[in-house]
Amino acid sequence: MNSIHIKVKTGDLIEGTVDSLGINGEGVLKHEGQVIFIPGVLPGEKVKVKVTKVAQKFAEAVLEQTLSKSPHRVKVECEVYSECGGCQLQHLHYKEQLKEKRNLVIQAFRHYKTIYQPEKYIKETRGMDHPWSYRNKAQFPVEDRHGKVVTGLYNTGSHKLTEIKRCPIHKDEINHTINKISRIIGQLKVPIFHRDRKGIRSIIARASFATGNIQVVLVSSVETFAQRDLLIERITQEIPKVASIHLNIKKDTSPLIWGDKTVCLRGEEFIEEKLGDITYQLSPRAFFQLNPLQTEVLYSEVEKAARLTGQETVIDAYSGVGTIALWLARKAKMVYGIESIEEAIVDAKRNADVNHIKNTEFQVGAAEVVIPTLIDKGVKPDVVVLDPPRSGVHEQLIDALLEIRPTRIVYVSCNPSALAKQLRIFIKKGYKLKYVQPIDMFPQTAHVECVVLMSRVD
Structure with a gap:
């Protein structure tokens, strides 16, 4: 096998035409057989770049000069786009x-040699009519910057906080809520966490597209702090849409946002959201898709791929709070949801009760362990839905599925590389790839979701 030798050196100036986009939204320039990644450039643009890093199989560079622009380059909506790093593609026309x-999905399939001529199986990406103001949740760290309260996001790969007053992909109510709470914190001189100083660490806000209500979580290093009660009172009075306020206590110094303990300080324990005609009650830590409007598109594609007639038994192997399981239960005979996080299963069972859905059963545990026990009890799944984390499906679960051989497998993936790699295994072991449907769950970013249908070859 031919090895790749990177010949460029740090500091080299190189001219060339951008070939494509990489998995993180960066431009890919191929120079004398070498791959160079450059952020902020677009396919077809002729550029001059300066090499900043040389690795074993690739190099990284920064743009020095754009010699010719892409006709698809557009003005960005965000004031801090270049510093924030939360979006990668605002400078590219949405179409x-x-x-x-x-193309990212096709490239992944080609790289792993998943199937011959993958473009024949990969459909056009389903996008949004209005690809802005779609995110229903924000988690912003708080910083005391010379007496000014600042909220925002850390720059990619650094501990520098970029102040964000308005994020164009967040629902407007989210921006308003976090800005208002920041001002109240500053006016009351509520203590803000910093090294040895205890206090507020982050503000988390989730907005319901269905009801318009807002759920607020204040993350603090301590449960009691100066002006806490007055802060809660003013948030309630000055932001009427806030239906509940929670306090999460995070004492350790890990980079994770959440601590272990959460208490409700004001209002309801849950916030309600709807997908289709199903109502979900969401506790502060409950995982829920960040783009409810496009989630309905995603789940409709899952339902389409499952091809349910009302007679099928379905296993949802990564069920979370039961969103997919409950969506499919309307057209299935029985749905079994499996999730390793106990709190999520509690939420799933409650959501089933709220919607009076009786043909679901939720179990705590790893799918690769629970599924064999279900089979031993006589459960014979016709359809298995997989919606794993970015790393993909656990190897033992793949082995278990190849053993029980359900008629259809619907694989929902947020990582084209992991998807392409694992589909190759299923195809080699007796499954036929029917199609791949990319869905844009996060416009303006490089992320892409896929719904895949595989059918058993008898």
């Missing part, structure tokens, strides 16, 4: 974003 996301 072209959809094309490039399909």
Whole structure:
């Protein structure tokens, strides 16, 4: 096998034409057989770049000069786009974003040699009519910057906080709520965490598209702090849409946002959201898709791929709070949801009760362990839905599925590389790839979701 030798050196100036986009939204320039990644450039642009890092199989560079621009380059909406790093593709026209996301999936399939001519199986990306103001949740760290309360996001790969007053992909109510709470914290001189100083660490806000209500979580290093009660009172009075306020206590210094303990200080324990005609009650730590409007598109595609007639037994192997399981239960005979996080299963069972759905059963545990026990009890799944984390499906679960051989497997993936790699295993072991449907769950970013249908070959 031919090895790749990177010949460029740090500091080299190189001219060339950008070939494609990489998995993180960076431009890919191929120079004398070498791959160079450059953030902020677009396919077709002729550029001059300066090499900043040389690795074993690739190099990284920064843009020095754009010699010719792409006709698809557009003005960005965000004031801190270049510093924030939360979005990667705002500078690309949205229709072209959809094309490039399909190309990312095709490239992954080609790299892993998943199937011959993958473009025949990979459909056009399903996007949004209005690809802005779609995120229903924000988690912003808080910083005391010379007496000014600042909220925002840390720059990619650093501990520098970029102040964000308005994020164009967040629902407007989210921006308003966090800005208002920041001002109240500053006016009351509520203590803000910093090294040895105890106090507020982060503000988390989730907005319901269904009801308009807002759930607020204040993350603090201590349960009691100066002006706490007055802070809660003013948030309630000055932001009427806030239906509940929670306090999460995080005492350790890990980079994780959440601590172990959460208490409700004001209002309801849950916030309600709807997908289709199903109502979900969400506790502060409950995982829920960040783009409810596009989630309905995603789940409709899952339902389409499952091809349910009302007679099928379905296993949802990574069920979370039961969103997919409850969506499919309307057209299935029985749905079994499996999730390793106990709190999520509690939420799933409650959501089933709220919606009077009786044909679901939720179990705590790893799917690769629980599924064999279900089979031993006589459960014979016709359809298995997989919606794993970015790392993909656990190897033992793949082995278990190849053993029980359900008629259809619907694989929902947020990582084209992991998807392409694992589909190759299923195809080699007796499953036929029917199609791949890319879905744009996060416009303006490089992320792409896929719904895949595989059918058993008898």
